[in-house]
Amino acid sequence: MKLEPIPDIVVSRLPRYLQSLQRMHQAGQLTTSSQDLSSKIGISAAQIRKDFSQFGEFGKQGTGYSIPFLIEQLEAILKVNLVWEIALVGIGDLGHAIARYQGFTNQGFKISAVFDNDPARIGTKIGDFVVQDSAQMIPIIQRMGIKVAMLTVPASAAQGVAETLVNAGVTAILNYAPVVLNLPPGIRVEYIDPIIQLQHMTFYLQS
Amino acid sequence: MKLEPIPDIVVSRLPRYLQSLQRMHQAGQLTTSSQDLSSKIGISAAQIRKDFSQFGEFGKQGTGYSIPFLIEQLEAILKVNLVWEIALVGIGDLGHAIARYQGFTNQGFKISAVFDNDPARIGTKIGDFVVQDSAQMIPIIQRMGIKVAMLTVPASAAQGVAETLVNAGVTAILNYAPVVLNLPPGIRVEYIDPIIQLQHMTFYLQS
DNA sequence: CATTGTGAACGGGTTCACAGCA
DNA sequence: TGCTGTGAACCCGTTCACAATG
Numbered sequence: 001m002k003l004e005p006i007p008d009i010v011v012s013r014l015p016r017y018l019q020s021l022q023r024m025h026q027a028g029q030l031t032t033s034s035q036d037l038s039s040k041i042g043i044s045a046a047q048i049r050k051d052f053s054q055f056g057e058f059g060k061q062g063t064g065y066s067i068p069f070l071i072e073q074l075e076a077i078l079k080v081n082l083v084w085e086i087a088l089v090g091i092g093d094l095g096h097a098i099a100r101y102q103g104f105t106n107q108g109f110k111i112s113a114v115f116d117n118d119p120a121r122i123g124t125k126i127g128d129f130v131v132q133d134s135a136q137m138i139p140i141i142q143r144m145g146i147k148v149a150m151l152t153v154p155a156s157a158a159q160g161v162a163e164t165l166v167n168a169g170v171t172a173i174l175n176y177a178p179v180v181l182n183l184p185p186g187i188r189v190e191y192i193d194p195i196i197q198l199q200h201m202t203f204y205l206q207s
Numbered sequence: 208m209k210l211e212p213i214p215d216i217v218v219s220r221l222p223r224y225l226q227s228l229q230r231m232h233q234a235g236q237l238t239t240s241s242q243d244l245s246s247k248i249g250i251s252a253a254q255i256r257k258d259f260s261q262f263g264e265f266g267k268q269g270t271g272y273s274i275p276f277l278i279e280q281l282e283a284i285l286k287v288n289l290v291w292e293i294a295l296v297g298i299g300d301l302g303h304a305i306a307r308y309q310g311f312t313n314q315g316f317k318i319s320a321v322f323d324n325d326p327a328r329i330g331t332k333i334g335d336f337v338v339q340d341s342a343q344m345i346p347i348i349q350r351m352g353i354k355v356a357m358l359t360v361p362a363s364a365a366q367g368v369a370e371t372l373v374n375a376g377v378t379a380i381l382n383y384a385p386v387v388l389n390l391p392p393g394i395r396v397e398y399i400d401p402i403i404q405l406q407h408m409t410f411y412l413q414s
Numbered sequence: 415c416a417t418t419g420t421g422a423a424c425g426g427g428t429t430c431a432c433a434g435c436a
Numbered sequence: 437t438g439c440t441g442t443g444a445a446c447c448c449g450t451t452c453a454c455a456a457t458g
Contacts, residue, residue, distance in 0.1 A: 009427070015406035019385060033439065041387045045439095046429055053441055061440045062436045079409045086405075093304035098401075100300050103385065107402045108409060147412055148405065172408040174401055178226060178310065180248045188411055190404040194305075194381055195314045197397040198293075198355065199222035201379040202286045202315060204395055205354055216449070240417065252417095253451055260419055268418045268457045418457080429446070436438090 010051050016041055017048070018074040025067050033064035080108025087146045087170065089161055090153035091116040091131050094176060098150060099126045109148070113140060117157075134161070141168035152176045162189075217258050223248055224255070225281040232274050240271035287315025294353045294377065296368055297360035298323040298338050301383060305357060306333045316355070320347060324364075341368070348375035359383045369396075 020041050024032060034045035052058050055077055059065045075081040088099055088111050099114055114126060115134040122133045149170045153161050158177035172188040175181055181189050227248050231239060241252035259265050262284055266272045282288040295306055295318050306321055322341040329340045356377045360368050365384035379395040382388055388396050
């Protein structure tokens with residue numbers, strides 16, 4: 001096991017491994033190999049072995065990896081063996097859909113507060129949540145100790161709301177707004193932008 | 208200008224450049240520099256210059272780049288100076304939100320057909336679209352010549368639906384289902400999976 | 415004088431290939 | 437024999453630094 005810092009690109013592949021292992025586990029499979037995983041997620045077997053070896057020796061020569069053991073290790077490494085509360089900001093169509101999505105549970109996440117600045121929406125119920133006034137984000141997020149947020153506000157509002165979230169103590173933001181956020185060092189941001197990804201693909205299509 | 212194949216990683220940055228340039232353009236800005244772009248999207252200036260230089264000499268020493276000209280070039284490179292029709296499959300909460308999203312127009316895309324396999328949803332209207340039976344996908348997509356699809360079906364259905372889409376002639380899929388798709392070479396797939404991205408960030412958080 | 419375009423240097427991620435072990 | 441773990445080789449993307457130029 002290496003004690004050197006883990007390359008971010010390695011970290012970025014771990015959730016995929018975990019996802020695939022969980023699926024195999026649900027299907028009743030008990031062991032796997034780097035080859036088996038490779039065929040399922042399209043990452044080379046050598047790459048997979050090298051990635052795991054960054055964290056320890058998880059496998060057995062000749063037999064491969066124990067799926068439950070590997071899941072446990074990956075969940076611990078990614079810190080999703082505990083539950084992170086999430087603040088969801090922006091309750092338009094997309095925010096609605098996310099608030100109602102059941103897929104976060106058992107993956108280490110739980111939406112715990114939803115915010116919007118539209119008086120017509122504040123106080124309404126979405127699933128189990130009451131939409132709260134985004135003017136109250138700082139005290140509420142601070143009191144709850146929330147560190148992770150999902151941002152589904154219009155592009156024009158995203159930078160400002162993100163700054164407020166950071167002031168409230170959030171350090172990780174999943175940004176659905178089509179803008180690059182400019183935030184202090186140490187704040188993690190990930191982007192979800194379908195247009196960016198569609199345009200990436202059209203480069204390769206013949207018109 | 209290089210005539211060698213463009214690295215995919217370069218292509219993946221072009222949509223971000225375009226997005227940022229469009230924003231500057233809307234704000235009335237007429238020229239920019241690699242330095243200016245760098246500060247806005249957090250990619251090094253040298254990187255930006257090198258990326259552009261793969262396609263030609265777009266700038267002028269001393270003055271930088273013309274924003275309208277650069278937009279035009281990037282739109283042509285990404286082939287989004289024309290409109291790609293999109294098939295949207297899976298009309299749950301997320302599919303609904305996407306169908307109603309106005310942001311695709313003027314970015315090279317237009318949702319042209321929406322499908323679901325739930326009899327309760329087939330025939331209902333979502334925005335301007337009538338939900339069609341996914342059993343009819345192949346003839347409809349073929350007739351319309353659709354090449355791009357967005358997949359918002361449950362994980363368990365995604366692989367099968369994706370295969371059907373490929374049989375119908377689709378060659379680019381934006382997959383929102385939390386599974387890796389296994390498709391023939393030549394088919395482009397991009398993934399949108401919030402849990403993967405959240406778990407990437409939690410690695411860096413302190414618990 | 416500011417800024418581009420680019421060859422060269424650098425750094426680091428991926429693949430290779432094989433020793434080691436169940 | 438089958439498969440892991442890993443050093444070394446390889447490859448490729450990024451940064452550097454500067455000549456070129458409007």
